[in-house]
Amino acid sequence: MRVLFTLLTVLGLEFFTLPAGAVLINGHSYAPLGEWARGNGFYGFTRDYGDEMVLTNRTARLVFDVDSASAEINGVNVRLSFPVAKVKGVPFIAQLDLDKTIRPLLYPSRYIEPKRITTICLDPGHGGRDTGNRVGVLFFWHNEKSYTLALALELRDQLKKLGYHVILTRSQDVYPELPARPALANKAGADLFVSLHFNAAQGGKNEVQGPETYCITPVGAASSNAQGEGGGTGATVANRYENQSLLLAYRMEKALVQYLGVPDRGVRRARFAVLRDAAMPAILIEGGYMTHPSEGKRIFDAAYRRQMAAAIVRGIVAYQKLTAPPVPPTLAPNRTAAAVSNIKKSP
Ligand SMILES: [Zn+2]
Numbered sequence: 001m002r003v004l005f006t007l008l009t010v011l012g013l014e015f016f017t018l019p020a021g022a023v024l025i026n027g028h029s030y031a032p033l034g035e036w037a038r039g040n041g042f043y044g045f046t047r048d049y050g051d052e053m054v055l056t057n058r059t060a061r062l063v064f065d066v067d068s069a070s071a072e073i074n075g076v077n078v079r080l081s082f083p084v085a086k087v088k089g090v091p092f093i094a095q096l097d098l099d100k101t102i103r104p105l106l107y108p109s110r111y112i113e114p115k116r117i118t119t120i121c122l123d124p125g126h127g128g129r130d131t132g133n134r135v136g137v138l139f140f141w142h143n144e145k146s147y148t149l150a151l152a153l154e155l156r157d158q159l160k161k162l163g164y165h166v167i168l169t170r171s172q173d174v175y176p177e178l179p180a181r182p183a184l185a186n187k188a189g190a191d192l193f194v195s196l197h198f199n200a201a202q203g204g205k206n207e208v209q210g211p212e213t214y215c216i217t218p219v220g221a222a223s224s225n226a227q228g229e230g231g232g233t234g235a236t237v238a239n240r241y242e243n244q245s246l247l248l249a250y251r252m253e254k255a256l257v258q259y260l261g262v263p264d265r266g267v268r269r270a271r272f273a274v275l276r277d278a279a280m281p282a283i284l285i286e287g288g289y290m291t292h293p294s295e296g297k298r299i300f301d302a303a304y305r306r307q308m309a310a311a312i313v314r315g316i317v318a319y320q321k322l323t324a325p326p327v328p329p330t331l332a333p334n335r336t337a338a339a340v341s342n343i344k345k346s347p
Helices: 012-017 033-039 095-106 144-161 180-187 237-260 293-299 302-322 333-345
Strands: 023-025 028-032 043-047 052-056 061-065 070-073 076-079 085-087 090-094 119-124 134-137 140-143 165-168 192-199 212-215 267-269 282-289
Touching (some): 028 033, 028 095, 070 095, 095 237, 144 165, 144 302, 180 192, 192 302, 212 237, 282 293, 282 302
Parallel strands (some): 076 267, 119 165, 119 192, 192 282, 212 267
Antiparallel strands (some): 028 090, 043 052, 061 070, 070 076, 085 090
16 A cells, blocks of 8 residues: 655755765655665666666565555565655665665574574463454354464464474463563563464455564554554564564565465564563464455364464474574474474374
8 A cells, every 4th residue: 555655854954964865754764775775786677657666686576666665575575664755756765674674684694693492482362351353254253362272272282293392371261461471471481472363354344365474663663553552662672672573574474475375464563562572582473364255264264274373383493494503492303303294194
């Protein structure tokens, strides 16, 4: 969706605090996209009468649209913090997006410390008095809380077979308060925090489908979730792990879209209560839209949730590979092989 923006007057004085070639747009520092691209070895061309820019080099392909915060990075949709802008025919990109989104995704090894992932905290969204999204089909209410728990239990089983230690913020139909969820992960010294949810489109827009993966919003940008939860732009505990969380969210969205063959709703940012206090790489997965006629049916089906859990495992393993030790957790190679053959045998 195109985001409209207004170009504010650039004050002469403010040029002194900006890097060479940068401009201020709506109070944010923007860099000329072409210059950045050349400096990083990209070739570029434009489409859509100059409003779509495609940058490529030997290993990467980036697509940007003027007036849009939706970018495509190596085939995965990623929501930027600010729309790409065009000033007198020259495209500009927010410096914050170069620093906090584009560079970490292009050069992960510079942003990630080698770390073995052993303990994973899964957070089945909602529970108890909080049903989450509700979709009525005939005379039956499908409650989000039931499907997040079912997915979490399935995912726990699959991760355990690979040797991960898994903890859950809830394993029954109860409601842990939101701050208690990351607190549990922190206390257990979890290496990853994964919150599981299912989406519902507002206003009867039942054509919307596909997964979205959220990670913490960078400092200085507004959250992209419509509810405006945690609307401030300041630092949270989770911002200490924001690069890792972004890389985990990216690998997760890619795994979900490729493995499930569903539309890519993109990597997004939000200061969700369950994300902002997590002292480890943390993401929130919206696994799909309960309101979509066919995706909804699949979400309500255990076989599809098993596939989704397998996709999430792939996302975690892909992220694990970035953090260096390539073998999942604490296992000797022979035990890993046994675990993998177990998975093959299961229906
Ligand atoms: Zn939810």
